[in-house]
Amino acid sequence: MLLLLYVLMLSLLSGGSAKVVRDLESECGQFFVNGKSPTRFPEPQYRQICQTRNNVVYYATFYDTDNRIPVYTVYIFEVIIFPVNCSRSSWFLTDSLLQLDDNASPNMQFKEDVKIQGVGKSQALNEDYMKSGYDRGHLAPVYQANSQSCADATFTLTNAAPPNPTFNQQPWRKLEGNIAKELSEQCLPKRYTAYIVTGVVPGASKINGRVNVSSHFWTAFCCLDNNNKCQISKAFIGENKNIPPKEKTVKDLETELANLYKVESFELFMKCCNHLSTKMLPIIRI
Numbered sequence: 001m002l003l004l005l006y007v008l009m010l011s012l013l014s015g016g017s018a019k020v021v022r023d024l025e026s027e028c029g030q031f032f033v034n035g036k037s038p039t040r041f042p043e044p045q046y047r048q049i050c051q052t053r054n055n056v057v058y059y060a061t062f063y064d065t066d067n068r069i070p071v072y073t074v075y076i077f078e079v080i081i082f083p084v085n086c087s088r089s090s091w092f093l094t095d096s097l098l099q100l101d102d103n104a105s106p107n108m109q110f111k112e113d114v115k116i117q118g119v120g121k122s123q124a125l126n127e128d129y130m131k132s133g134y135d136r137g138h139l140a141p142v143y144q145a146n147s148q149s150c151a152d153a154t155f156t157l158t159n160a161a162p163p164n165p166t167f168n169q170q171p172w173r174k175l176e177g178n179i180a181k182e183l184s185e186q187c188l189p190k191r192y193t194a195y196i197v198t199g200v201v202p203g204a205s206k207i208n209g210r211v212n213v214s215s216h217f218w219t220a221f222c223c224l225d226n227n228n229k230c231q232i233s234k235a236f237i238g239e240n241k242n243i244p245p246k247e248k249t250v251k252d253l254e255t256e257l258a259n260l261y262k263v264e265s266f267e268l269f270m271k272c273c274n275h276l277s278t279k280m281l282p283i284i285r286i
């Protein structure tokens, strides 16, 4: 009886699923340039998530369960007329991680106010962010979504990291808007595919003793024509403070990320798009 109630409760809460997979490239490779994901670290704390809602995969996340923040989220930008004016959803947990930790059944999501024992071992909870002084910052941003269901799918806590609120609401939001505008004007009308990867670097403090506060937020895009040739690319990285992110080439961002993550190399688009210099590209103002 209890089990039945539990199952019933879960099915009522269910809005879709978020799937932890063994290999992002084979399970949701459609979000990656030539099917190759950005660098994935080998340590056991990382999880690969195909972010799914109502059986549609909207984006992919490489998640750090020790720090309870993503490393990055990868998606394809498809908004021809920007902005799309989707309304904001409430934040929820992706139980894909619980699935591993707590033997909960797969394919469901919990609304933010549901408390279930054991939840939160591997991922951040809303209560971690409450009164922390930090926002829940989207990596795949709500307002680059091309539909309401896509916008809703960005409100998972596995797609969030804690930005300084001023940074989040001012320079970073402006940058997201500028990128969306540029992609919808420069790439989509030419039928290029616009790949975006957005990530964070863990920093020196934690909120609620659990969620690592990112030192940097970064993002890069790459527009491929239908011969898979890179036509436009740009990259940006900003410290988690109220100063505008800096523009870089994809290659320079890769070098900087390799230093910040303390790894030998870090690849965003598997060398595709990293030969371009920003000098050749149209300038957008932040």
Ligand SMILES: *[C@@H]1O[C@H](CO)[C@@H](O)[C@H](O)[C@H]1NC(C)=O
Pocket (backbone or CB within 6 Å): 081, 082, 083, 084, 085
């Ligand atoms: C969204 O709203 C803005 C401002 O009201 C408008 O300019 C834009 O065309 C709308 N976008 C769509 C796709 O309806």
Ligand SMILES: *[C@@H]1O[C@H](CO)[C@@H](O)[C@H](O)[C@H]1NC(C)=O
Pocket (backbone or CB within 6 Å): 067, 202, 203, 204, 205, 206, 212, 213
């Ligand atoms: C945040 O994560 C980084 C990388 O894992 C780690 O070096 C750092 O100590 C963490 N910060 C805190 C406050 O635990």
